[in-house]
Amino acid sequence: MRAAWRDRVARARRALRVHRWYGEGPLHLLLMLASFALTGYAGVRLLAGGQWPLVIVWFVGAALLHDLVLLPLYALADRAVAGYTAGTGRHRAWTAYVRVPAALSGLLLLVWFPLIAGSVGSGAAAHYEAATGLPGGVFLGRWLLITAGLFAVSALWLLGRTVQQRPPGAARRRRETKQRPAAGD
Amino acid sequence: MGAHNPLTPPTSPSFWRSPLRGPRLTALLGMVLLAGITLLFVTGLLSYAAYNPNLAGGVNDKTPGKGLLGFYLFSWPTDPHWLYRLTQGVHVTLGIALVPILLAKLWSVIPKLFTLPPARSPGHALERVSLLLLVGGALFEFVTGILNIQLEYLFPGSFYPLHFYGAWVFIGAFAAHVVLRVPRTVRALREREDPGAAADETGLVAARPDPPTVTRRGALGLVGAGSLLLFVATAGQSIGGRWRGTALLAPHGGRDPGSGPNGFQINKTAAYVGIRSQDTGDDWRLTVEGGGRRVRLSRAELLRLPQHEAALPIACVEGWSTDDQRWSGVRLRDLAALVGLGERPPDLLVESLQLHGAFRRAALRDNQVRDPRSLLALRVGGVDLSADHGYPARIIVPAAPGVLNTKWVSRLTFGEW
Structure with a gap:
């Protein structure tokens, strides 16, 4: 067997x-x-x-646009953030506190870009409103508020970490610690 | 990505610095996509079947050249009445929630795009062509789907053939990719750690990794959080009820367009599709044809026929749906009986007053016509239909896609057309 x-x-x-x-x-x-x-x-x-050349452009273009434009752009942006927020002798790195809300907000923007960008101009919002009977200009505001919420949660989290890790009784270091969140603004 | 030496080209292995990349990360993301995309494909095929494209005359068929790709088509059932609401809600919501997984997966293998030589052998060359179809196909499907649900019809041609045939192009490459990569994927998931760069035959492990700025668990957590956030910002438009309020960025989330019994979500308003008030006034007549007979009825006459109620949702191909609405009107099979076809009502062609829209003529199959909940609805929630919901009369059929619930009906033709 x-x-x-x-x-x-x-x-x-x-x-x-x-x-x-x-x-x-x-x-x-x-x-x-x-x-x-x-x-x-x-x-x-x-x-x-009849539009077959455009279909090929869309099919291949989607791959090229992602691989050669979108991915390098967000990777470079992430590199810049990581460089700017790297740890120094005085404090730990705070990269995640920028990276996470920025990535989440960017993701929402990427997926719902037509609705969010359409909120600004009159054409797309009017088209959406005419079709659905719903207000078309609300999406930019909603996205900005969600983004604000994400960064606010992140800031509170960073503040919590900072307060928690403060060594007791170190007055001078406490002052420095308090300045840390401000550096992220 | 990037390098300390700006002259290092991306074709050099030392250009890729992230310590996160490796077979284990790619394998994990790949397994999630395998499950998710399989479910997307199946629910997509179900949605295609739900339109009954092979009904006589092909009025519902936006892909008449489908050939063997329609091999699996079947009569779409009317039970359970929330069937299409579920399958299409899953299709769209899952597709949205998979976006970060797809992006992370593509990021995890990006060094492979720049591998030199471009092809080691004819076999490798074929595989790379297949990978272009895989990546191009995945992005094409996601982009056309995501644009369509936002009513942004930028793509070259009609959505139905592009998304349907595109899915088949993609799935050919996807199946081959799965078969070729499953053995390595399973091995990677079994191993505790990635091999070192020198021993890594996948070419994913960085040869000269930068110090990590996040753990791999942290990176996966971010991808998962992205998925979860998109899910929360979208799913409510399908789940309905008070959850609609959480779907803040979804096209039919946030809130309902009005209040009262007619205050639920609208696919296309009366004005949008060219309905004029003079066409829906007292002069409106419904023409019922079939079996060589023809009857014309005013709305008042329809209201004098036996009225029936059915609690049914509207579920759109765009993924959003309404809660069950309490419709009332005349059963389709009672209307068939008016032209002598009440015993075994046949298929039905429904025509609308609307001037625009791909489904202003739409067909229903006999099983849909015979269901006692299938109505020519005149009222909803105890009041007359509003103009935007199809006044003077609309079709409502259990489990059918929204566009087959024709609004502003002008003519019903039973049997041959």
Whole structure:
């Protein structure tokens, strides 16, 4: 029983063995071909409309825009925040207290950008209002208030940490500690 | 990302500095996406079936060239009456909540995009093409879906074919990716730690990591918090009740458009789709056709027919829904009986007065017509329908997508059309 199982595993290994020319196992090739066949079947239908060049631009552009613009932008922003809030000899790093609310607020903005940005101009808000009967100009304000709330919670948390960790009786250091949240404003 | 030496290109392994990256982080995010995207795909297919696109005449079909991709279609049931509210609420809310997971997953593997040489072998080249379809497809589906629910129809073409065929393009690449990566993913989740950079064949572990500014648990916590926040800011538009107030950024969250029995959420207002008050006044007549007969009825005549009540929600493809509303009106099967088709009512074509909208002509299947809760509704919550909810008369059918609950009905054709 065990020997038969081992034999089967060995055979499976051989089937997966890297082919000299193809560079992967034969199962890899079959999987790729099956995948591309389905993609092709759906793809010709996706591109059947008159706007097929734009559909390709959207499909590929989404990947490029994310990989080459959005990701580098937020990574650089995060790097700047981490550099600015790094710990020094006098206090611990407070990166998380900026990073977390900023990331959460940015995420909300990213997902609901059409509604939030549409709140400012008259066109998009009017379109939304005409369709749904709901006020279209409220989303920017709501997003700003949520952002304010996130940063306020973060500030309180930082304050709590600061107060908790204050060594007792150290008056001079206490003064410095109190200035810490202000540096984050 | 980034490097101490600004000349280090992203194609160099030492460009990537985050100590968070590694097979374990990617595997964990990958498993969450595997479960989440599978559920998204299934609920998406269900939504497609809920439109009954293969009904005779294809009036509901926005993808007539679907071919074998409609292989699984079935008669959409009318029970439970909240079925579409659930499946589509899950589809949209889950899609929104998965955004941070998807972004984190893509971040975790970004060094692989810049790997040199671009292809080691023909097999590797095929796989990279497949990965472009995977990433492009995922982002295409998320972007078209998220734009559509915000009524921002920027995409090139109609939403239905783009989102439906795009999903199939994506799922082909997704399935291949899952099969190829499951063994390494399982191994990564079993291991206590990532291998060192030298022993890491995935190419994810940083060769020269920067000191950490956050623990991996902390980073995952941030991703989870993002998911949770998006969920809280969205889910209320589907759950309804007082939870609608928590969905502060969702298109149909926050509050209802009015008060009183007609104060619930509106998909498209009367003015938006070109309903003129003179068309819905006393001169309005409903035409009922079928079996070679035709009947024309005024609203007063409809109100003199037997009135029935049904408590049913409106559930939109955009993911939002209303609580059950108390509708009253004439049963669709009673209207079929007016033209002699009361025994076994057939499929029904519903036409609206509205001038715009992809579903101003829509078809209902016989199982929907025969359900005793399926009404030509004249009143809601004890008062006449408002203009925005379809006065003088609208369709309401249990478990059907919102757009099939046609408003401002002008003509019903039973059977052949």
